[in-house]
Amino acid sequence: MNYLKEDTITALSTAAGRSAIAVIRLSGQEAFQVISKIFQTKSKPEQQVKHGYIVDGAEKKDEVLCAFFTAPHTYTGENLVEISVHGNTLIINEILNLLYKNGARPAEPGEFTYRAFLNGKKDLAKAEAVCSLITSKTTTSAKAALNNVSGIFSQKIKNIRDSVTNLIAFMEANLDHPEENIMFLSRDEKLLRLDSYIESIQNLLNSYRASKILQNGIKVAIIGKPNAGKSSLLNAILGKNRAIVTDIAGTTTDAIEETIDCHGIPLTIMDTAGLRDHAGNSIEFLGQEKTKEIIASADMLIWMFDTSSQLDQNDAQIADFLKKSNLNTPVIGVLNKSDLPLNSSCDIDSILQSNFSTVIKISAKTETGISKLLDEIAKIAGVSDYSSDYVMINSRHFILLQNALDTLIRTKQVLTAKDADEIACFEAVSAQAALNEILGINVKQDILDTIFSTFCIGK
Ligand SMILES: Nc1nc2c(ncn2[C@@H]2O[C@H](COP(=O)(O)OP(=O)(O)O)[C@@H](O)[C@H]2O)c(=O)[nH]1
Ligand SMILES: [Mg+2]
Numbered sequence: 001m002n003y004l005k006e007d008t009i010t011a012l013s014t015a016a017g018r019s020a021i022a023v024i025r026l027s028g029q030e031a032f033q034v035i036s037k038i039f040q041t042k043s044k045p046e047q048q049v050k051h052g053y054i055v056d057g058a059e060k061k062d063e064v065l066c067a068f069f070t071a072p073h074t075y076t077g078e079n080l081v082e083i084s085v086h087g088n089t090l091i092i093n094e095i096l097n098l099l100y101k102n103g104a105r106p107a108e109p110g111e112f113t114y115r116a117f118l119n120g121k122k123d124l125a126k127a128e129a130v131c132s133l134i135t136s137k138t139t140t141s142a143k144a145a146l147n148n149v150s151g152i153f154s155q156k157i158k159n160i161r162d163s164v165t166n167l168i169a170f171m172e173a174n175l176d177h178p179e180e181n182i183m184f185l186s187r188d189e190k191l192l193r194l195d196s197y198i199e200s201i202q203n204l205l206n207s208y209r210a211s212k213i214l215q216n217g218i219k220v221a222i223i224g225k226p227n228a229g230k231s232s233l234l235n236a237i238l239g240k241n242r243a244i245v246t247d248i249a250g251t252t253t254d255a256i257e258e259t260i261d262c263h264g265i266p267l268t269i270m271d272t273a274g275l276r277d278h279a280g281n282s283i284e285f286l287g288q289e290k291t292k293e294i295i296a297s298a299d300m301l302i303w304m305f306d307t308s309s310q311l312d313q314n315d316a317q318i319a320d321f322l323k324k325s326n327l328n329t330p331v332i333g334v335l336n337k338s339d340l341p342l343n344s345s346c347d348i349d350s351i352l353q354s355n356f357s358t359v360i361k362i363s364a365k366t367e368t369g370i371s372k373l374l375d376e377i378a379k380i381a382g383v384s385d386y387s388s389d390y391v392m393i394n395s396r397h398f399i400l401l402q403n404a405l406d407t408l409i410r411t412k413q414v415l416t417a418k419d420a421d422e423i424a425c426f427e428a429v430s431a432q433a434a435l436n437e438i439l440g441i442n443v444k445q446d447i448l449d450t451i452f453s454t455f456c457i458g459k
Contacts, residue, residue: 005118008034010099011107012092013458019087024095025458027112030103031079032068037102038095039066039083054085054095061098062091076112077119110455114448117440124440124451125154125397131455132215132392140264141214144390153391154439160200161435164408164428167193171425187415190424194412197431201405208393208401210383215392217259217266218381221294224304225314226274229336232364233304234258234271237374243271255290263378270294275321276314292321300380301331302373303356308340311347319354330380333359334373339366396451397438404434 008028026035041052048068054061065084074080085095100106117127129148136142147153170185222230226249234243234256243256257270272291295301305315322331333356335348352359358376362369411427414420437443
């Protein structure tokens with residue numbers, strides 16, 4: 001990856017396509033010189049935002065606003081110009097080409113944020129969160145990502161890291177001056193402190209699953225025999241007629257999916273072709289095969305029953321299929337058509353014998369029980385108790401936190417067994433290194449390259 005930091009870089013920072021305004025960023029030592037070659041303005045020199053024209057010699061290319069930010073108080077920590085141009089790809093490309101001709105080069109993916117990191121404007125956890133914030137699918141996940149961007153997560157890590165550093169200092173002092181009669185930390189005090197660091201890390205680790213769900217969302221498949229009301233439920237959840245509903249069994253042959261915000265979780269809900277022992281035709285058969293694939297890939301299943309009719313062979317076959325698939329997926333049992341009288345031959349007790357996370361009575365037709373169903377989905381996903389200081393923990397953080405936790409537990413074990421400060425110290429230093437790595441301290445270049453290469457160009 002071409003991350004030469006002496007270069008002046010430029011890229012379109014807003015989405016491509018037609019828009020009222022698009023923003024081109026230009027950053028680097030030469031940013032002000034480069035723009036001065038193609039920008040004509042009558043604004044006063046002291047104005048930070050100047051109005052004028054981008055020109056190629058005598059020819060005007062666009063009427064723009066240029067915002068000038070002087071290092072080091074800028075996003076990248078370098079001289080930075082944000083050019084607000086008209087949002088037309090032809091104009092944008094002309095301006096970018098002029099910038100290239102006059103000394104800038106195209107920015108690599110994430111290079112503006114990478115420079116912010118290199119110049120100490122953002123630690124690595126904050127830089128990573130820029131990406132999470134932009135890709136957030138719900139306002140809740142955006143809020144959590146913003147907590148990382150604004151440094152709440154980094155501060156938690158720094159607090160633990162500083163405490164560990166402090167403990168290491170005490171242990172080193174013990175090693176260096178064993179004979180001196182200075183009041184060092186007692187073994188009990190060290191153990192007590194270690195317990196509190198371990199608990200703080202454990203709390204962060206516990207939020208990993210929820211932050212993964214907030215960031216990536218979950219897939220919930222609605223399954224059941226034909227005519228159970230699966231498509232009606234999808235429509236009721238979406239509040240619109242997305243899937244065709246008929247009383248003809250086997251209407252849904254292709255899987256339909258839509259994403260909604262369910263208590264802050266990006267919830268992809270999938271309607272599937274009903275499973276029955278004999279498909280009506282080859283299209284329905286293919287649909288049923290697809291349903292089986294979807295069941296295997298879903299994070300959660302909603303298994304629907306029609307309680308206005310009796311249970312039949314098809315319900316039994318689905319039970320059999322799920323049992324044989326041996327999935328570790330939570331299943332919500334949904335007793336549909338509760339607006340109709342319960343069929344006296346519908347053996348609810350036998351339904352309840354299946355291994356459901358919960359069972360809910362609904363009517364997809366009258367839209368009764370839908371919000372309770374969504375509450376249950378969020379509860380099972382484990383993010384319904386969302387708090388406002390929630391942070392985003394990605395897999396890199398998770399691995400390093402786990403590493404820090406393991407080494408602190410070992411530190412404790414060594415101290416408990418033999419009060420051997422030398423070995424304990426060695427373990428604690430590893431924990432300190434893992435915590436530092438979360439913040440971007442002593443991170444290998446290939447890891448940095450991998451992180452920033454997942455960013456879009458212009459970020
Ligand atoms: N009375 C009543 N009818 C329903 C309900 N849900 C679905 N239906 C009807 O059941 C039939 C099959 O519904 P549909 O959503 O297409 O079922 P699917 O085959 O499982 O997708 C349609 O005639 C729906 O109007 C419900 O809660 N109450
Ligand atoms: Mg259907």
